[in-house]
Amino acid sequence: AAMVVYGYDSTLPVTVGDLLPLTAAVVRGSSRALVVADLPFGSYQGSPEQALGTAARFMKEAGAHAVKLEGGRRVLPQVELLVSAGVPVMAHLGLTPQSVNVLGGYRVQGRGEAGDELMADAKDLERAGAFALVLECVPADLAERVTASLSIPTIGIGAGAATDAQVLVWQDLMGLNEHPARFVKRYADLGAEMDRAARAFAADVVSGAFPEAAHTYG
Secondary structure, three states, X not given: OOOOOOOOOOOOOOOHHHHHHHHHHHHHOOOOXXXXXXXXXXXXXXXXXXXHHHHHHHHHHOOOOEEEOOOOHHHHHHHHHHHHOOOOEEEEEEOOHHHHHHHOOOOOOOOOHHHHHHHHHHHHXXXXXXXXXXXXXXXXXXXXXXXXXXXXXXXXEOOOOOOOEEOOOHHHHOOOOOOOOOOOOOOOOHHHHHHHHHHHHHHHHHHOOOOOHHHOOO
């Protein structure tokens, strides 16, 4: 939402206030899907109590069914309190976009010794009560090992084919992003089709071809 809806360069600027109406819209438009609200930067890192307060807003005001937060052992107290309070928590390891400044950019995570740390974080998050784990931009063999070591499902994005599920930003898979990441497979080129349609509309308006009689009330 921060980048493809609001147009920010990263996920850092987006606020709880920005995301509540978008989450509520998703809830209104769905009937069977589990709606997971992604807690924004600065809304849960401060303390477990802050995390619970933010999660409560997404569940009470927007109707979310669960929340997602980024990080490993440093957020275990938040995960434990949320789960004990009845909030389902999805965890997120690997490339964690809210830590992009610490990570030095959008790059693969978990190579070498960092892979052992990620594995330890994954097991700790499961023990803390997370019901699922997103693995983003990690080597495929690491994602496979993490998936095999956990009883909760893993959801991959740029993490190979061995995870239990896959996720892509829908604007990327529909071809609305001109510069997608390497892991993105485009299933359509709606960006080009939207451009063609807008140009055709503008040309018809300029030439007077639109609106014609068929699109005019008598």
